[in-house]
Every structure is written in structure tokens, then in C-alpha cells.
Amino acid sequence: MRYSKNTDELSALEDSRNLSARYNPDTNEFEYQDEWGRTREEILEDYQEQADKLNAVSAVYQRADRIITGEDITVSVVSDPNMNTTAMSNGKEIIFNSDLIEDLTTDSLISFNGLNYHEIAHVLFSPRAGSDLGKWARENKVINALNVLEEGRVEGLLTAKYPATKVFLEASTLDYVLKGDSKEWGEHFHLTTGRTYLPLELRQLIADKFIARHGIALAEEMHLLIHTYKAFAFPADFDKAKDIAVRMANIIGFDDPNEQNPKAPHTDRSLGTKGRPAGQKEQNQLQDKNKGEGSELEQLNAPAIGAGGKDSPEYTGEDLDFTEEDAKIAKVIEERLQEIRDDSDVKREVSETRKAIINSDETRSAMRNAIYRDQAPRTNSVALARRFGIQLERIAKDSEPHWDKFNSSGKLNVSRTMTPDVNAIGEMFDTWDTGNPATDIEAVILTDNSSSMGGRMTAVNENAWIIKRGIENIDGAVTVYTFNHESRLVYSRNEKAKGSNYRYVQSGGSTNPIRALIESQRLLGNSKKAIKIAFIVTDGEWEMSDECNSIIKEMNAKGILTCVVFIGNYEYYRQIIEASNTGDKSAKEQLQSIRHFAKVFKTVAKASDVLGVATELVKEALRGR
Numbered sequence: 001m002r003y004s005k006n007t008d009e010l011s012a013l014e015d016s017r018n019l020s021a022r023y024n025p026d027t028n029e030f031e032y033q034d035e036w037g038r039t040r041e042e043i044l045e046d047y048q049e050q051a052d053k054l055n056a057v058s059a060v061y062q063r064a065d066r067i068i069t070g071e072d073i074t075v076s077v078v079s080d081p082n083m084n085t086t087a088m089s090n091g092k093e094i095i096f097n098s099d100l101i102e103d104l105t106t107d108s109l110i111s112f113n114g115l116n117y118h119e120i121a122h123v124l125f126s127p128r129a130g131s132d133l134g135k136w137a138r139e140n141k142v143i144n145a146l147n148v149l150e151e152g153r154v155e156g157l158l159t160a161k162y163p164a165t166k167v168f169l170e171a172s173t174l175d176y177v178l179k180g181d182s183k184e185w186g187e188h189f190h191l192t193t194g195r196t197y198l199p200l201e202l203r204q205l206i207a208d209k210f211i212a213r214h215g216i217a218l219a220e221e222m223h224l225l226i227h228t229y230k231a232f233a234f235p236a237d238f239d240k241a242k243d244i245a246v247r248m249a250n251i252i253g254f255d256d257p258n259e260q261n262p263k264a265p266h267t268d269r270s271l272g273t274k275g276r277p278a279g280q281k282e283q284n285q286l287q288d289k290n291k292g293e294g295s296e297l298e299q300l301n302a303p304a305i306g307a308g309g310k311d312s313p314e315y316t317g318e319d320l321d322f323t324e325e326d327a328k329i330a331k332v333i334e335e336r337l338q339e340i341r342d343d344s345d346v347k348r349e350v351s352e353t354r355k356a357i358i359n360s361d362e363t364r365s366a367m368r369n370a371i372y373r374d375q376a377p378r379t380n381s382v383a384l385a386r387r388f389g390i391q392l393e394r395i396a397k398d399s400e401p402h403w404d405k406f407n408s409s410g411k412l413n414v415s416r417t418m419t420p421d422v423n424a425i426g427e428m429f430d431t432w433d434t435g436n437p438a439t440d441i442e443a444v445i446l447t448d449n450s451s452s453m454g455g456r457m458t459a460v461n462e463n464a465w466i467i468k469r470g471i472e473n474i475d476g477a478v479t480v481y482t483f484n485h486e487s488r489l490v491y492s493r494n495e496k497a498k499g500s501n502y503r504y505v506q507s508g509g510s511t512n513p514i515r516a517l518i519e520s521q522r523l524l525g526n527s528k529k530a531i532k533i534a535f536i537v538t539d540g541e542w543e544m545s546d547e548c549n550s551i552i553k554e555m556n557a558k559g560i561l562t563c564v565v566f567i568g569n570y571e572y573y574r575q576i577i578e579a580s581n582t583g584d585k586s587a588k589e590q591l592q593s594i595r596h597f598a599k600v601f602k603t604v605a606k607a608s609d610v611l612g613v614a615t616e617l618v619k620e621a622l623r624g625r
Helices: 007-017 040-069 106-125 132-139 143-161 163-179 182-192 200-214 216-230 238-252 280-290 323-342 344-358 379-398 422-427 451-472 514-526 545-557 570-581 585-595 607-623
Strands: 019-024 029-034 074-078 087-089 093-097 373-375 402-407 429-433 441-448 477-483 487-491 502-504 531-538 561-567 600-604
Touching: 040 074, 040 093, 040 106, 040 344, 087 106, 093 106, 106 143, 106 163, 106 323, 106 344, 132 143, 132 238, 143 163, 143 182, 143 216, 143 238, 143 280, 163 182, 163 200, 163 323, 163 344, 182 200, 182 216, 182 323, 200 216, 200 323, 216 238, 323 344, 379 451, 379 607, 441 451, 441 514, 441 607, 451 477, 451 502, 451 531, 451 561, 451 607, 477 514, 487 514, 514 531, 514 545, 531 607, 545 561, 561 585, 561 607, 570 585, 600 607
Parallel strands: 074 093, 441 477, 441 531, 531 561, 561 600
Antiparallel strands: 019 029, 087 093, 373 502, 402 429, 477 487
């Protein structure tokens, strides 16, 4: 694949995609590959394949998590280079790092199931940022300490509620430890001591390694804090938790993003802001189930072997060298993992999960949500939304199979022949109109929110809301994306647009709709709806235009109705048309870069005209013309 844009664009593309370029004097163009030798087309193909897989995984786990929690949980697997943790949740949304998903093997799915259950545990039981404990933790800079303590507590409550989750949590932790450097196993002490479902040999080795590095006194303090906190039920034990959190912060350090305490297990987790954890009564009941569990704890009073000297309670900076012991424990871990793989219940759950992912035709997006604010629509916009909905409803109704009455030929209407009006002879017949049964709509709306859109965003956001409400009025499905230098999800197809407000997305950044187009192609391609529309509102040229245009061409070939509305700069467009008609090659190229090969292309002078274009497009699609 070749790239013939200017060098500034090429440089920006190289920076963002790790591409290396080489000038080809024969074609007078740049050709480039990434560090693995993939061409631009291959990169795009890989990207689409990965997006499909992530969407399927998201959909399957979302369905499962909603059943488990009874809450309207959303699950996403995202590819985000800035996400430096394996997973996160805010109480209603669970987000996994796509780096976790390599191949859908038995091992990866067992471990992923465990990680998912861990996030569910936080959703179900962790205190929220707005609670008394959450507010206090933020003010006193102990959120990291609180998160360290929460790890074992929430899993204990979850395994009491759903015992079948225990084996997956165990596998996930074992896999995490086994993949790490054995010299750093001691730093996992805070993770393992509270998880009494893990093999005692493993917990003991990690405890010994921690003691060798940090001393018995510190190990005893951390052990006491974690196991004391693990028995708490909230909100009754909030005050006790505060004391424990401060003592833990004295060990691992108080919250400071600019410093990394070598003793601090950093969690990169914020307290949830959405949803509500289980109440006091349920937590008490689950803690009662846990009483007596975990009687086999690590021995912390044994002499520390190694650098600190026998019984040394102080940190010396040196590590234990447990080469033979490490190999023994690694074998224990691997044997235990094999036992888990061979478990019939585990095999069945993993098999069902894999089949669900592979066979998924779910069309929801794994794209991250846009940042928006709810805003009340203007009075005239409310009226337009109502009118648009009524128009579509009337067209859809007329398209249903029905008797077309009072015709001059067709099936004789016997009752009407009894009329004494001889002038009505031409209205004695009825005909059966099969209508146009294919009126189901699947639509995507892509709105440009780059910096140049500026003051047009109110009208553009309102128009997207009006179109979505109108199509939903006839049971169609509409997904709304927004794009600048990155693409975000504004409305999923399953979210209904509210009548009282629309989602306002602010403008900013450059213009690259590649991710939104890929998601649109996947969603519309998988849809079973009869009418499929991709409606794109933009005000200029795009980065990666060749790739973007190729996706639009592919959608055209699959029968998807693509429409680009070029908003503003009407005079600029008129000048390009005139120059193009005179044979100006540069003008023709500019014209094509604006049209983007869409089946329908319209120019409008102002944002308020976008709705008129969309209205006619949808109405024509419904009529099947």
C-alpha cells in the first residue's frame, strides 16, 4: 500500500503507528511497513479481526455478568496503550485490557474467567467513592491502601456467595504468579495471604520470601491487617476499616502519584463511582459463611533464612535465593493448574464460553464511551423530533401488507355493490397490497467532533438525537459514534434516546474516523435488519483517508447505504466543483477526498440542514426506492 500525502502527515502516521517509510522513485510515492513487516492493508485487516474478537468477548461476558450480579453491567475489552492495568471497574462498567486476550485457549479463558469474577467481586461489594469510607479515604490519601485490603475481602464474600467461582479465582492468581519472576514472588504477599483458597505451599514460600526481603515484623503487621480487614462487613465496620487503612498506608505509603514506594503494591484502581454494593445484611450473612475458613495460614514466626540473618526483623535489601524451592513450588502450581483444567465443571464452563464467543453475532461495540453532558434540546428541535417520528411511523405503517380499497378492479367487495350510487361503480373492488415488509432499519450515525466543527456541535448533536429517536419510533436500531483523532461511542444500539435530553459531545482534536468506520462496518455487516444505513456528518478531509474510503467502498459493495454530509464551507465546495469541471486534476482529487466514495453525498450550508438530508434519506430507504 502506498502513501502519497505530505510529509507532515506521513511523519504523524509513523509516530502513531510505528511505521517506517521508504521513498520509491519509480512511483514518486512513499511505501511503508510496520516493525513486523505488515503493510497498511494488513494492519487494517488485523485491526478488524481483533475488533471482532474483542466485541464478541465483551458481549459474552456482559450477558454472564448481568445474570450473576442482577445489575445492568456493561463489559468492554479495549485496546488502550494508556491502560496500565489488567482490568478496572467503576461499579457499573467493567473494562479489560485487550493485551490479556491472545488466543482463546483453555488456559487463557480459565484465567480470564477468574479475572472477570474478581471484577464482579468489586462491583458487588467494594465501597463506592461517595460513601463515608470512600470520601474519607480520598481526603486522607489512603485509596491505594484501601484497595490492597479490599482484594481479599471482596473475593471472600464472592466465594461465599458463589462457591463455584473459587476455582477460577485460584487459577487466575496461580497463572499470574507463575508468569512472574520468582525473585519477585515475595512482593505478592499482600495478594496471597488473604486468599486462603491458594495452595498453602505457595503462600508459605511467598511469605518466606517477603520476610527475607522486608523482615518478620513487617510481615506480621501486614498479615494481621489483611486478615482483620477481610472479616469486615460494610457499612457497619467503616470506622474499623479507617484505622486498618491508615496502618496499611504507613507500610506501603500514602497516595502520591509522583512516588513509588518499593514496598507498595500499586493497584492503579480508583474507587467505584457508580452502582451500589451489597448491603450490611447480605455482607453479614456471607461473612458468617466464611467463619472457620482459612484455618491453615502461613507460619510467620519461623526464622528468616538469608541476608537478614536468623530472626532478623529488618529489611536488608538482599533476597533469598530459593532456586530448588522455586522449582518445587512452580511444579506444585503447574500440577494444581492441570487439576483445574481437568475438572469437569471447569471444562464445561470454558467450552460454553468459547462456543459463545466464536458463535457470537452480537453487534454491540467495545469502543470506549464518549465524554458527554446531557443537555435539554431546543423547543424547535423537540418539535422536529416529534414530526420526524410521525413521518417514519406513517411510512412504515403504509408499507405493511394491507387491503387497498375503492379501486376499479381487483376483488369485488360484495357489501359495497349494494350501494344505490351508480357513480361508485369504479370503487367496487379491493386489491391486496403486499407492501414493503422490509422496513426494519439498522443505522449508524458518525458525527465529526474535531476542532473545526466548533459552534456546529449543538445542532449536529441534536440532529443525531432526532434521527435516533425517529428511527427508534419504528423499532429500528441506531448506534451513534463521534470522532476526532479517536473514535468514541455516544449511544449504543440498545440505548434508547431520551425525550428530555440529548448527549452533547464537545469538539476538539484532529479528524480520523477509522475506528468508527471499522465498528460501523462490523455492526451493519452482522445486522439482520433489511435496511442498513451509515450516515456520516463531517466538515472536511480525513487522516488515513485511503483506509477510510476503502471501508466505505466495502460497505457499498455489501448493500449498505452510505451517506456523507459535507457541512459548512459551501463556497469552498462550489469552487472545487467548478475547477473539477474544467479538468483540474488537483480539484478532482480534492472532490473525491471530500465525497469519500459514499453512495449519497450532500452538501449543506449549516448544521440545521443536516436533518433534512437524513429525513429524505431514511424516508426513501423505507419506501424502497
